[in-house]
Amino acid sequence: MVDVIWAERKSPVLLPSSLSCLAQIPSINLTAGCAHGCIYCYARGYSSFPGENKVVIYKNTLDKLRSELLRKRNKPRAVYFSPSSDIFQPIPEMLELSHLVLAFLLSNDIGVAFLTKGRIPDKTLSLLISHADKVRAQIGIITHSDYIRSIFEPNAASIDGRLEQMAKMVAGSIATESRVIPILPGITDTPDSINALFQAIASAGVKRAAISTLFLRPAIMESLRRYTSNKDLVDNLLDYYRDVRRLPVHAEHSSVRPLPRAKREEIYSRFKRIAKNYAIDLSICGCLNLDIGGNCNITGEWPAQDIQLRMFDQKG
Numbered sequence: 001m002v003d004v005i006w007a008e009r010k011s012p013v014l015l016p017s018s019l020s021c022l023a024q025i026p027s028i029n030l031t032a033g034c035a036h037g038c039i040y041c042y043a044r045g046y047s048s049f050p051g052e053n054k055v056v057i058y059k060n061t062l063d064k065l066r067s068e069l070l071r072k073r074n075k076p077r078a079v080y081f082s083p084s085s086d087i088f089q090p091i092p093e094m095l096e097l098s099h100l101v102l103a104f105l106l107s108n109d110i111g112v113a114f115l116t117k118g119r120i121p122d123k124t125l126s127l128l129i130s131h132a133d134k135v136r137a138q139i140g141i142i143t144h145s146d147y148i149r150s151i152f153e154p155n156a157a158s159i160d161g162r163l164e165q166m167a168k169m170v171a172g173s174i175a176t177e178s179r180v181i182p183i184l185p186g187i188t189d190t191p192d193s194i195n196a197l198f199q200a201i202a203s204a205g206v207k208r209a210a211i212s213t214l215f216l217r218p219a220i221m222e223s224l225r226r227y228t229s230n231k232d233l234v235d236n237l238l239d240y241y242r243d244v245r246r247l248p249v250h251a252e253h254s255s256v257r258p259l260p261r262a263k264r265e266e267i268y269s270r271f272k273r274i275a276k277n278y279a280i281d282l283s284i285c286g287c288l289n290l291d292i293g294g295n296c297n298i299t300g301e302w303p304a305q306d307i308q309l310r311m312f313d314q315k316g
């Protein structure tokens with residue numbers, strides 16, 4: 001399915017983010033590229049993207065992380081996984097690495113926040129539940145329909161699998177939220193679709209969700225056109241972006257096409273109205289919607305404290 005490439009990591013493991021929503025705690029990417037292959041994935045436009053169906057796993061991550069933390073005077077309260085990949089991709093070696101890194105951090109009282117569309121292995125779920133107060137989970141789920149999921153997120157976990165996982169995390173006292181990003185206009189923003197999704201999320205016991213529409217970038221547009229298994233559906237989606245103003249993203253030498261503000265506000269108010277019926281507290285991603293504002297709580301809340309790293313064994 002994907003080409004797995006093992007590589008030595010040269011740059012630091014813990015990285016700060018320029019995004020204000022990720023500024024509180026450092027981030028870790030365990031891989032470059034992501035086996036989930038979402039065709040709307042913004043990371044396709046990054047210089048670190050290794051190419052279609054390729055995943056680079058950094059084999060020295062745990063050793064490097066251990067020595068980086070030992071050198072730090074103040075340990076981070078928590079770390080966030082992962083700004084441009086997913087911590088639970090369907091690659092056994094990668095899932096094992098994820099487990100070891102999580103076990104190492106949690107056993108040293110460092111919290112973990114993650115956003116995933118993957119299936120969390122049972123032993124890792126048990127590990128997370130056994131440190132529930134140190135875990136903040138966001139589950140990406142943009143639709144209740146596994147058919148739509150299979151078109152836009154071909155290798156990610158099934159919708160039922162994600163819902164089941166959310167319910168287990170809530171039952172295990174993990175702070176669990178859902179992330180309905182990106183909303184695909186004309187596909188996932190109809191009242192029926194929103195109702196079905198929020199009903200499913202509420203049934204899993206999740207009470208908070210973050211939303212944003214798709215912000216179209218050149219790499220995403222190309223991917224949507226090239227890798228879709230339903231051309232009509234994607235053509236219909238791209239029609240919404242046909243005449244919108246393109247905004248430059250200077251830092252990335254790229255551009256982005258947002259839906260007009262009035263259209264986004266109309267969509268968000270529809271989501272908010274329906275979310276209320278299911279007692280789901282909704283927030284808008286303000287990093288994407290700079291003109292509207294909002295806080296999607298992507299890393300969760302962490303109390304300020306200095307953490308001293310315990311002595312730990314070499315297996316982490």
Ligand code: SF4
Binds near residue numbers: 034038042156
């Ligand atoms: S799970 Fe996230 S990082 Fe992975 S392909 Fe999908 S959107 Fe991209």
